[in-house]
Structure formats: C-alpha cells, structure tokens
Amino acid sequence: MKFCVISDLHYYDRSLGIIGEAFESMCQRESKVLQYSEEIFDKIIADVLETDITHVFFTGDFTANGETINHDKFAEKLEIFTSNGVEVFIIPGNHDLGKQYAFKYLGGEKTVEVQTIDKDNYLDRYRKYGYKQALSIDKNSLSYLCEFDDFYALFVDSASASKIDFPDKVVISGKILSETQDWMRQSINQYCIKDKPIVSLMHHGLLEHFPHQKELYSDFLVDDSDNLAETFVDFGIRLVLTGHHHANSIAREKINGVRITDVQCGSPLTSPLAYKVFEIHASQAKMETRYVSDIKGVANAELHNKAASILQRNIDYEIDKSMSSKGLDVLGDARFREFVVSAMNMYYSGKRLSNQEMNAVIKSFDTSSVSQELIYSLKLFSEQFSHSNNGLSLDISIK
C-alpha cells in the first residue's frame, strides 16, 4: 500500500489576518510560513491525486491552533481526497484541541481570541476519517486501530491526555495514559492476528532524534519515552511515524535486541517544506521525502527563501533560549555555535555529515574549550543513522 504522511500542516485561513508583529512572532515561534498554508495544502492535494497514493495520514497539528474556522476549512479540503477515492486517516496533535494561542490578528500587536474545538466536537467532525473504519477505538483517548491490506495501523493520541491535565493552559508535551496502553495491548492481542506488521502513528516523538533531546526539548518526545519505546517493541511495533518538531529525522534503537525506527516527518510549512510518501508491502517499508514547489501565486525561490529565513531565525532563538539556559555556555564560542546551527539545519532538512566531515570538525575543536562530552554527543548525532534521513528502506516484520 502506498500512502502519504502529512504532519504539522497547521492549516490557517487568511481571514484570521496575516500582518503585524503578533502574527510574525507566532510564525517564527514554530518556524512556519503560515500565510501560504492554503496554497501549500492545495499543491500537496493536487500532487497526491496525480499519483497512485491511495491513503493519506495526518499525524497531528493539521490546524494552526485548533481554531474552529481552520478545522472547518481543513475538513472541506479533506473532501477533495475522499471524493477522488483517496482515504484519509487522522490523529490529533497538541495544536488541534482545547486552549491555544488561537487568535485573529488585527495588525501590529492587536489580536482577538477566537473559538477552538473540544474533544467531543473533534470526534463529531472527524469520525469518518479513521474512527468509522476502526477495528477498535480507545474510550479514554482519540486512539484507534485499523487494518489495511499490508499492515495494521495503530493511531495513538499522544495529545489529548495532557490537555485534560491542564485545561486552561497551552500544552506542548504529550503522554499516553496507562488505560490507553492497556487498550493498545488488548486490541493488538485481539485483532492483530494475521502475519502483518503493526505501524504506529502519533504526533509526539518516541525515540530521541539527537543526543540530549530529552533534556533540551523534552516536550517533543512523549512522556516516559524510554519505557514507552520498550512497551511499543513488546507490542510488536517496529515502525513509528511521528511529527511535532517539524524536522526531518530518522531515529533507530535496538531495545531488548529488537530494532525500532521512529520516522519524524517534517512540516510542509517549515523549510525545506516536506512531506513523506511510504510504501509498505510484504513487511518491507520504503519511504521517500517530497518537497512542496510551485504553489499558486508565489515564486518557488521566494517561498523557499522565506521559509529558510524563518527557520534560521527560529534556530538562533532556540539556541539562545533553550541551550544556553541549560548551562551549555560553550555556545558562546562562535565557531562552536556555528557548528550547532549547521547541525540543527541538517536536522530539519534530513541531512547528515559524513564521518570524514565530522572528524574534521571534531579535530578543529580539540584544543578549544568545548567539552569532549558535547563533541561526542554531536558525533553520535551525526552517526546515529548512516544514510540520509530523506529516504529509507527497511524490514518491519515482527520477528
């Protein structure tokens, strides 16, 4: 089966406003070209309909900030897929439900809060995108299990449980309730009885995509990720498709002698404006990355340059805010900072330094004040996955 995964689409209707400092800073916070979300989505839809892709999966954050109007417009666009025979399955992200930075932007710093949707409303409007076809639905979350010709798909809701804990706060982190884990185990035991792999899809990451991610960006991994990764392996899951950080990265770990792979799918609104196409057949998974180009009304170079400059500002901001606050003051070293910036750029674009390039960088820092532990971490970051993160071919059978 050939399917497309679109993560972190952050659909945004321009009637909510696209000018002013408040709008700009919201875009920058998540490194996205929000003002082009409609044209980008239209282009992805057109491209998908031209291919032999039969299913489209959304791994959360399909609306900018859960605004009712953006859910309405997004749902209208989904009809284009279904009316052309392409089936759609969705699972929410932290931006799709409940309390959010959901505003109309009136220019300058002026904003006015707009309506968002809750869990019941979510189910009402999206029932036909996965829940209706499900073999089993979790009563404690928005998770569900489906069967396709070539694999079982476990759509795991990592977003709504944290929202319930903090109903009046904007929540970025994710978790999977123990009741939901029990449901996962029971459902897999009851329904996944044929000799087919189980692929899981959820918004938050399961495996660390770079050393110290848990300390530096804990909200981007699901809570208790180490134990959960072991639980997923135990359930027979060998491939997890995630999103949330807007970066293109593949992490692999061997847990109790078994390999598990987390493919983190980038956002089509964040440079390099990517989405993924997978083909799973006979327990073999192949993945390729596609890039958005030639959207209506904007020159290609202008679109990609704009996205790259927003990402660059975001990386600089994150390094200042997050890394230096965690005591990594070596980032004051200009050369080292430059290296971390380029490593972050590679993380987003799905590239890796070769061993030769990495060794050259490490050698150049040998006599500097940079800690060897950090150098070692960055070396691991580079070597974690030996080939480009933009393509993949692996065996996902349960052995």
Ligand SMILES: [Fe+2]
């Ligand atoms: Fe997210």
